[in-house]
Amino acid sequence: MVQQVTKGIKISVETNFEGTFYKNYKIHYAFGYKVTIKNQSKDAVQLNARHWIILDALNTIETVSGEGVIGKKPVLKPGESHTYSSGCLLRSPFGAMQGHYSMVNFTTTKKFDVTIPSFKLSAPFAIN
Numbered sequence: 449m450v451q452q453v454t455k456g457i458k459i460s461v462e463t464n465f466e467g468t469f470y471k472n473y474k475i476h477y478a479f480g481y482k483v484t485i486k487n488q489s490k491d492a493v494q495l496n497a498r499h500w501i502i503l504d505a506l507n508t509i510e511t512v513s514g515e516g517v518i519g520k521k522p523v524l525k526p527g528e529s530h531t532y533s534s535g536c537l538l539r540s541p542f543g544a545m546q547g548h549y550s551m552v553n554f555t556t557t558k559k560f561d562v563t564i565p566s567f568k569l570s571a572p573f574a575i576n
Contacts, residue, residue: 452565456489457524457551461567466535468571479569480535481545483517485562487524491555494523495530500547500564505540517549541571 451460466478487493500512515521522530536545546566552559 450565450567452563453488454562455560457493457562458486458488459562459564460484461565463567463569465571474539476537476539477541477571478535478537480533482531482533484529484531485524486529487526490526491553492523492525493551493553494521495549495551496521497550498547500545502536502543502545504538504543508539538569541574543569545569
């Protein structure tokens with residue numbers, strides 16, 4: 449598990465390998481990840497958007513941006529947390545993800561970014 453705190457918001461990420469399958473005549477490696485966002489600040493905040501950079505061992509870089517997470521824009525009061533699961537496909541058995549969440553502080557009305565720490569994706573059979 450990787451963790452990082454930015455401006456009182458703690459991001460924790462756990463990953464797992466889901467398996468391989470063929471898509472468009474090419475092998476793909478499926479990875480799942482579970483993210484917990486915990487508000488350790490004194491103000492209520494809302495997650496409005498996400499921005500991911502997804503890398504694989506073949507030097508493929510994919511960026512994914514969008515509103516909320518899994519169709520939600522969670523509001524977190526001090527001490528509250530929000531957990532969600534998602535996944536990605538890679539063309540190699542190794543990769544990494546990183547990014548940030550765009551959030552707003554309800555007390556100050558200021559927007560700020562929260563870093564999603566870089567985490568590795570690796571198929572267990574490919575580790576040497």
